[in-house]
Amino acid sequence: MAVEKAEALTGKDVVGIDRLSAGEIQLILETADELLEVARRPIKKVPTLRGYTVVNLFMEPSTRTRFSFEVAEKRLSADTLNFSSSSSSVTKGETLFDTARNLMAMAPDFIVIRHANSGAPHRLAEVIPASIINAGDGINEHPTQALLDAFTMRQRFDSLEGLKVVIAGDIRHSRVARSNAFLLDKMGAEVRFVAPASLLPREAEDLGVSTFVRLEPALEGADVVMMLRIQLERQSKMNFPSMREYFDFFALTPERLALAAEHAVVMHPGPMNRGVEIDSVVADGAQSVILEQVTNGVAIRMAILYLLAGGRSESPSDS
Amino acid sequence: MTADSSSQTRLLQVLDEAGMDRTIARMVAEIVERDGGDVMLVGIHTRGVPLAARLARAIEGTAGRKVALGRLDIALYRDDVGPWRPAHQQPVLKETVLPGPIDDRIVYLVDDVLFTGRTIRAALDSLVDYGRPRAVRLAVLVDRGHRELPIAADVVGRVLDTTATEDVQVRFAEVDGEDGVWIGREAGDGG
């Protein structure tokens, strides 16, 4: 079952993998293939989105994702405006919708939004005419991350179908895990969630995954091992007792990695907690593709901007 | 350009397979005469690519040396990305592969049909981002007139006198299964 790519994206936004078809996902991946090449040129810029305005609305702290989006936007020659929560008026009590409406007065074509609440991009997409790209909403989705993860897997394995992917960490609060699960399931891969039950979502099987409460049994035959950051900021001691205990039983060490398939690759969305969820030896080892993920992130984000660009039936200045 | 056989379009063949072979041979001779065999040929997707490949093979036969061959996708440089384009109907990206640095080389852009000139303008913009060639020349199989930009070809296979609404179709066996050039006229189109 090779997935046939769609001709175009159907919606005006990318708010989640949940709303993308397998064909649209394939289109994004193949478009990113071509855009990777822009990074290898002497002039790493194409004029495609010249005159387009992109607002990066990051209501949650993020360095790497925002940086990656900015590079992608600039390589396509778009103009970027950055709003972050510390500088925005949201701290003065303005709702997200009012912030977005004020931004719309500048007629941006795209709003890239990261927000602490699930569903914020989905609701914005309903009321704002700009194209909304979700850079992470609460514990819900992080679609561009899942796409770059899939792209990276495809580089190593050619096809996602039948791939055995282990995702380990604080799954319950991880939008990276969820978006990856949605995407890999649509593309025919087999996903295994690994976490103590206190970090697994209820009825996770509804997402098309199998669940394990220890890492070792899940690693058998795994082609990809994706470690998630154990989120200190979202963690309370009621979910697991200590970093030491987590490392002792759930971290990816060289011994545990050896249980996976010989050709297995190691992934991590970053930033890594070395010595907590992943051993430095593994993070820097031959099987790690963590740095490739970063490069691929720019190409994927360029692909999404490219595919969403174009006219709309009303120009953005109409309200 | 695609044929719409369901409408009342008459197709008139203006060049057959043998004719194409002769035309391409003549183009090869012009290129070699002008610049020798030391040129880089860059085919513009889609049908510039098989044309460039044929030219390259023929030049290699004549000049006895390998000719650098590349292909270019101009989608990222089009001037019609924007409010003029229907929403989210971006052209599918194809690959751009250059066989080596283009600095100080003679680069021939190769395309099947020269019409408004906008494709070539985009191709020039793209090339310039890769380096600074000594010269850029243009070789096309068919020049059908109706330029919208001041662009001219250096090597032309055939000049065709067309109206703006007529459709010119070039087919290559590698892509379409047969060789030839057709003009498509709507039934009721004058002359």
Added chain:
Amino acid sequence: MNRLLIRNGRVVDPSQGLDQGMDVLLEDGCVAAVGERLETPAETSVLDAVGLVVAPGFIDLHTHLREPGFEYKETIFTGCRAAVAGGFTAICCMPDTEPVNDDPAVTGFIRERAEQADLARVYPVGAISEGLEGAELAEIGEMAAAGAVAISDNHRPVSNALLMRRALEYARSFDLPVAVHEEDLDLSDGGSMHEGGVSTRIGLRGIPSSAEDVMVARDLLLAEFTGGRLHLCHLSTSTALDLVRVARRRGLAVSCEVAAHQFVLTDEDVAGANYDPNWKTNPPLRDAAEVESILQAIYDGTVDAIVSDHEPHHADDKELDFSDAPAGIVGLETAVPLALDRLVHGRVIGLMQLVRLMSTRPAEVFGLPGGSLREGAPADLTLLDLRVLRTVDPESFESSARNTPFAGMRLKGWPAATIVGGKIVWQGGRVGPR
């Protein structure tokens, strides 16, 4: 003499086991006679109720009026308009106002405003704890004297078990029911919808059914232990309803209620709403299996009352993300048509049982006048038109608030007229007699 004769209606009165075409004569604020083809006395207004159901006035045990303090959401006046437009002749309002109704002055104020509105009867529910803070008992006796008919810390639970015990014990001196919102806040853990396959799928933190169940278990045991009168608000889980059955088998007199939206919507409806907080309620909309068990409990008599749980919010309040927005939807003007459409037309229960659930039993549970059309009963009546099919239109609500998930829903069976104290307070889509 102030007389109103309601003629040709189908009288449904569970207190007398009556379901029959009859006339009802109201005089000086009381039911004077119920019989077939009554003679019209002198100076009597006549209301022709042909094709309509004539029932004792519906009583809503659970409403939130936002006055004092949150008048921008709803006032006592607009709330009473909404009540009578929704077919209710009496409403019990929760104490989560500003200031909290933990003081006889506030209790008295609410009653006064309601009297000025002169529409529905308003029975205040006083706070269990001062300021709803869950630490110290409020002046329950004083509030009772000022007119409170029950006590509750709604919309908050009583987290401290000792306080709950003391409230159940203390309220016995005043024979007041203790009504409780059952939620273990620690187990809720910041959730905003039902925890299950749907919350996992759409990435919202969930509130597990156990958050309600553990508190229901606790309070049933405390009620047994103390002999207090426990009333469980807006139950939403099959386990909670089972625990009520078990407690009753053990001999406990406990009452419970269910809000109309709880047997109509499920967590799948939340998923279909694109994170719109008009689908955010507390308790959250549960899954289809739980909703099915609620319908079963309504059918088998486990549930005593159907309420509105009317929680008006201003549009600005709901224009927040799902996790941040306040929970709650308006209910006074949709509870009756939802019940008629889904329960009666939906063949879950008959009309007699419905009137019992919305009039007779609520009156009994809180010890209120009404719920009956016996001679001498208050002249509070709800007239229903079971045939009419209408679309829910929030713009036409009498309530100031519009936060409902039911906009555009077509429902069959609507209130036709509402009579309080022998006076027609709402009829034909308008406040006041036609």
